[in-house]
Amino acid sequence: MLVSRLAAAMIVLFASAAACASGDKSFERQVPAQARGVVDISNVSGTVVVTGWDRPEVSVRAELDEGVERVDVSTDHGRTSIKVILPHHSGHGGDADLRVQVPKDSEVTVSAVSADVSTAGVAGVQRLNAVSGNITAELAGSDLELKTVSGDVKLKGHGQPARLHVSSVSGNVRLEHGAGDLEAGTVSGSLVVSLDSARSVRARSTSGDVHFEGKLTRGADFDATSVSGDLKVRASAEGGYAYEVSTFSGNITNCFNATPSEPGHMPGHLLQGTRGDGAGHVRLKTMSGDVQLCDRN
Amino acid sequence: MSGTRGADERKVSSLRELSPAIEPARDLWPQIEARINAERSTAAAALPRIARAVPPRWLAAAAVVASVAMGVWIGRSLLPAARPGAQSPNSASRATSADAPTALDVAYVSDPRYQRDRAALMKTLQARLAALPPPARAKVMASLAAIQRAKQDLENALGKDPGNALLQELLVNTYQDEMRVLTDVHEASDAGRGI
Numbered sequence: 505m506l507v508s509r510l511a512a513a514m515i516v517l518f519a520s521a522a523a524c525a526s527g528d529k530s531f532e533r534q535v536p537a538q539a540r541g542v543v544d545i546s547n548v549s550g551t552v553v554v555t556g557w558d559r560p561e562v563s564v565r566a567e568l569d570e571g572v573e574r575v576d577v578s579t580d581h582g583r584t585s586i587k588v589i590l591p592h593h594s595g596h597g598g599d600a601d602l603r604v605q606v607p608k609d610s611e612v613t614v615s616a617v618s619a620d621v622s623t624a625g626v627a628g629v630q631r632l633n634a635v636s637g638n639i640t641a642e643l644a645g646s647d648l649e650l651k652t653v654s655g656d657v658k659l660k661g662h663g664q665p666a667r668l669h670v671s672s673v674s675g676n677v678r679l680e681h682g683a684g685d686l687e688a689g690t691v692s693g694s695l696v697v698s699l700d701s702a703r704s705v706r707a708r709s710t711s712g713d714v715h716f717e718g719k720l721t722r723g724a725d726f727d728a729t730s731v732s733g734d735l736k737v738r739a740s741a742e743g744g745y746a747y748e749v750s751t752f753s754g755n756i757t758n759c760f761n762a763t764p765s766e767p768g769h770m771p772g773h774l775l776q777g778t779r780g781d782g783a784g785h786v787r788l789k790t791m792s793g794d795v796q797l798c799d800r801n
Numbered sequence: 802m803s804g805t806r807g808a809d810e811r812k813v814s815s816l817r818e819l820s821p822a823i824e825p826a827r828d829l830w831p832q833i834e835a836r837i838n839a840e841r842s843t844a845a846a847a848l849p850r851i852a853r854a855v856p857p858r859w860l861a862a863a864a865v866v867a868s869v870a871m872g873v874w875i876g877r878s879l880l881p882a883a884r885p886g887a888q889s890p891n892s893a894s895r896a897t898s899a900d901a902p903t904a905l906d907v908a909y910v911s912d913p914r915y916q917r918d919r920a921a922l923m924k925t926l927q928a929r930l931a932a933l934p935p936p937a938r939a940k941v942m943a944s945l946a947a948i949q950r951a952k953q954d955l956e957n958a959l960g961k962d963p964g965n966a967l968l969q970e971l972l973v974n975t976y977q978d979e980m981r982v983l984t985d986v987h988e989a990s991d992a993g994r995g996i
Contacts, residue, residue, distance in 0.1 A: 617989070618934045635989040636937030653933070653989050654940035673982050674940040691944040691978055710978055711947040731951040731971055750967050752958055772967065791955060791971050 531566040531575045540628065541582035543606045546615040548590060550599035556608030556625035562586075563605040571598025620655075638675075643668070643682060656693075663700035676712075694733075702726070709733045713793075717800060720745060724784040734793045737786065740800040744780020749773075749788045749795050759798035915976075922983035929986050941986055948979045 537543070539560055545552055550569075562584045566575050576587045588600040600619075606612060606626065613631040614621050621632055622640040631649045632639050638655045641648065645664030650657060650671070657670060657677040665684030670677055676693045679686070683701045689708045699705065699718035707714050707728040713736070714728050720741035728735050734754075739745070749756050749764070752772045756764040764775040779799070788795050930938050955972040959965060 618937065636934045636940070651985065653985055654937040654944075671981070671985075673985060674944040689978065689981070691982060692940075692947040708974055708978070710944075710951045710975060729971060729974055731955065731975060752962075752965065752968055772962075772965070789967055789971065791951075791958060791968060 528570070529568045529572070531564070531568060533575075533577050534561050534563045535577055535579050535584060536560060537562045537579065537584050537607055537610070538582040539607045540609045540611070541584060541607065542611045542613070543584045543586070543604070544613045544615075545586045545602065545604055547588040547600050547602055547619045548598065548617045550588075550619045551601045552604065552614055552616055552619050552621045553602065554604045554606060554612055554614065554621075554623040554626060556610070556627060557605045558608060559605075560607055562607070562610075565603045567601040569599045572600045573598075575600065575602075661700075665701065665703070719800065720784050720786075722783050726784065726786040728787070729789040730793045731791045732793050733790070735788050735790060735795045737788060737796065738798045738800045739786065741780065741784045743783030744778065745784035745786045746778045746782040747776065747786040747788070747797060749775040749797055751790045751793070751795055753792045754790045755794045757794070757796045919980065919983070922980075922987055925987065926983065929989075933986070933989065937989075941982070944982060945979075948975060948982065951975045952979070 537560055543554075543562060545554065562577075562579075564575065564577055564586055566588070568575065568588075571590065573589045573591045576585070576589055578585045584606075586602070586604060588598070588602065590598045608625055609628045610626065611628040611630075612623065612626050614623070614633065616634040616637045618635060619637045620639070621634055621637055623630060623632070624642045625644070626642070627644040627646055629647045629649075630641060630643075632641060632651075634652045634655045636654045637652070638657070639650060639652055640658045641650070641660075643659055643661035643664070643666060645662075645666050647667040647669075648659070649669045650659075652671075652675045653673045655672075655675045657672060657675055657679075659668075659670070659677075659679040659682065661680065661682040663681050663683050666682075667684060668679070668682055668686045668688070670679070670686070670688040672690045672693050674692045675690070677688060677690060677695045677697075679688075679697045679699070682697065682699045685704045686697065686699065686702060687706045688695055688697065690712045691710045692712050693709075694712045695707055695709055695714045697705075697707070697714075697716045697718070699716070701719050701721050702724055703721050704725045705716065705720075705727065706725075707716065709730045711732045712730070713734045714730055715736045716726075716728065717738040718740075720726060720739055722741070722743040724741060724745070726737070726739065726745070728737065749758075750772065754773075756773050756775045758775060760777065760779070762775055762777050764773040766773060775795075775797070786797070788797060930941065933941065952972065952975050955968055955975060959968050959972065962968065
């Protein structure tokens with residue numbers, strides 16, 4: 505018994521010594537918060553993991569490497585602010601791994617540079633920004649505004665309608681089981697979207713491919729444009745939809761046996777028609793990208 | 802009373818009969834000055850609120866895009882080279898050159914606000930890119946190159962078909978995307994602040 509206690513004490517001692525030697529620090533703090541308050545989180549490098557819970561408090565746990573000065577946590581009138589502070593002129597060196605638990609209906613804003621961001625169980629509005637960090641988020645029926653420069657984006661919804669605004673420069677964007685209104689743009693990243701029920705979709709890319717699969721609500725609007733990226737759309741719609749596909753030098757294929765026409769003497773192809781009652785509208789445009797329009801299986 | 806009115810109502814047959822200057826019964830300036838000073842101090846007190854109400858950068862970018870869109874509309878509606886089937890001999894000859902400016906270019910180039918904002922963003926681009934993490938910098942540069950290629954391809958295609966509404970729309974989108982990327986990079990390079 506004495507030997508095992510001694511061994512346990514030695515292990516704790518060695519672990520502490522190792523932590524001290526590496527310069528890592530742990531940080532932990534809980535602060536009271538409103539059920540529908542606002543939580544702002546900023547971190548330059550490392551990770552940010554946000555989860556929603558039922559308690560009226562915000563819990564912050566962090567592992568900080570030696571390049572991090574401290575973590576500031578403050579609350580004021582329902583707004584909780586969590587900031588990882590780096591020493592001045594430290595560049596992007598200091599990693600901080602943050603685990604933040606927030607009241608599930610909180611409005612969450614995360615700003616990261618190269619830190620990876622993930623959220624789960626947050627039912628309030630989410631505003632997630634990163635430069636090169638990847639973003640993974642669970643959607644729960646509230647609006648999402650997401651912006652990334654080069655990080656990849658993975659979003660998973662549960663089919664609850666929301667307004668989703670996603671923009672990326674070179675990161676790839678993947679959205680599963682979204683619903684509601686989507687506005688998404690990317691320059692060179694790909695955009696792969698599946699929506700359980702879409703009211704309006706506006707997708708735009710420069711050279712990235714856009715793949716959409718999903719169901720459109722009655723009277724829905726779907727617009728997708730790309731310069732050189734391919735557009736691939738598999739859609740079903742309550743009440744059908746009228747479609748207009750145009751491309752300057754790309755190819756148009758479809759699963760309806762419809763034949764694209766060449767408008768006048770100008771280069772380019774045009775495919776127009778109606779599925780079902782034509783209640784919704786689908787417009788797909790590219791310069792040189794190929795376009796495929798099919799019914800959703 | 803009636804006598805006074807009678808004097809006031811005396812007919813004036815020439816402007817020369819009027820007095821060149823009529824002095825007010827009392828000096829009004831102290832009151833006016835006090836009022837101006839009071840308004841100044843009120844305005845100064847309200848300044849922080851006004852400052853907070855200044856639209857964010859994206860709103861400014863949206864305004865630029867809107868003015869660019871207006872330029873495009875002017876280009877499409879008013880400039881002869883942009884109208885389908887209305888090519889002037891000059892524009893027709895220009896259309897044979899891939900590098901020839903299109904009506905859309907003219908509309909863009911002629912928008913001073915767009916030019917000014919883009920020039921300001923381009924001026925600091927190198928410094929802003931240098932502030933990004935290296936992998937992000939490489940990816941962003943690749944994206945900017947993709948935008949440049951897209952613009953070039955669209956302009957070349959418009960050189961062949963200046964009135965093509967599809968190409969014009971895609972070129973507008975590409976100009977907008979370029980501004981968005983430049984703005985995002987500008988904001989993203991402020992380390993610790995995120996985008």
